[in-house]
Ligand code: GDP
């Protein structure tokens with residue numbers, strides 16, 4: 001689960017990380033009111049969406065008076081912001097964070113991630129803050145400082161000191177930098193985070209260290225024991241299709257193509273994706289029915305996929321081990337016979353009880369296109385989708 005910048009800042013601040021003064025606003029009036037609370041003569045109005053890259057997308061506005069604040073807030077609120085991380089759907093701005101502006105002398109990057117291979121928390125830092133880490137890693141990989149934490153002892157002050165020195169932070173700010181780094185680490189560990197990123201961490205012209213941007217992600221599987229974190233969830237920032245599926249105990253990945261896919265298992269999803277692309281199509285989504293799916297569960301999955309308005313053809317690809325092809329077939333019949341099915345519907349079943357499954361589909365008399373192999377299924381789905389588009393075009 002992701003949270004907003006202002007929420008991450010509030011959390012990190014409790015762990016000793018210095019942040020600029022700021023306040024939340026849901027309206028232009030509130031934004032202006034915040035600047036009076038904060039004081040000073042320059043502020044930044046920041047769109048709160050679950051995405052980075054807001055600056056380049058116009059979601060961060062620098063303002064010098066009430067009028068500019070009001071206009072910036074009015075322009076941002078309710079707008080759909082498309083960044084290089086959101087995809088074409090973008091994210092709608094419902095909240096703004098208003099902060100005192102900082103006069104930046106130097107920008108740094110610090111990130112804490114879980115290194116799954118090493119099974120350790122690992123820290124990445126760079127003296128080239130402000131740009132995205134992927135870009136730094138691509139263009140100046142040598143500038144990256146990497147440190148791994150030994151879980152038995154936790155992050156040590158000497159490790160924080162070493163990072164601060166390598167970043168080139170001035171002596172007068174080293175102790176603040178150590179507090180910041182150790183604070184991020186403790187927040188990460190104590191709250192079951194999966195990532196903490198401060199980009200940029202800045203040294204200001206008047207020689208203070210502050211976290212100008214902050215991002216945190218949390219382990220969904222640990223949220224049950226972090227009620228204070230789980231209540232920060234903002235469903236307005238999540239893909240509604242994925243949310244609906246999660247609420248029904250199914251796992252859904254929304255994509256941007258036209259072929260809706262029902263599969264079992266992540267590996268089969270990958271293989272199906274490759275095969276669809278190879279055949280010249282693009283998946284609209286993947287819905288994973290998991291193992292041992294009942295006919296009802298399969299029917300729910302189909303209804304969810306059909307509810308996605310980008311879907312122009314459906315591909316069911318099940319390789320049944322724990323699953324049973326006859327149950328999957330029953331689910332298909334349940335779902336499809338209840339509606340007026342006008343999209344091409346391709347089914348490939350394989351594995352446990354496959355003959356029974358095929359028999360059920362044949363006997364149903366439903367307009368289902370059968371396939372024996374994954375390749376055949378993908379080709380038929382793409383061809384059916386192309387035909388469908390052609391026919392729609394003719395009116
Ligand atoms: P992001 O684009 O979503 O990562 O949003 P950030 O909060 O990182 O803001 C983008 C960029 O705007 C930062 O990298 C800074 O360079 C700049 N910025 C943000 N706040 C301030 C500020 O208070 N003063 C100045 N001078 N620049 C700022």
Ligand code: MN
Nearest residue numbers: 052199200213
């Ligand atoms: Mn940033």
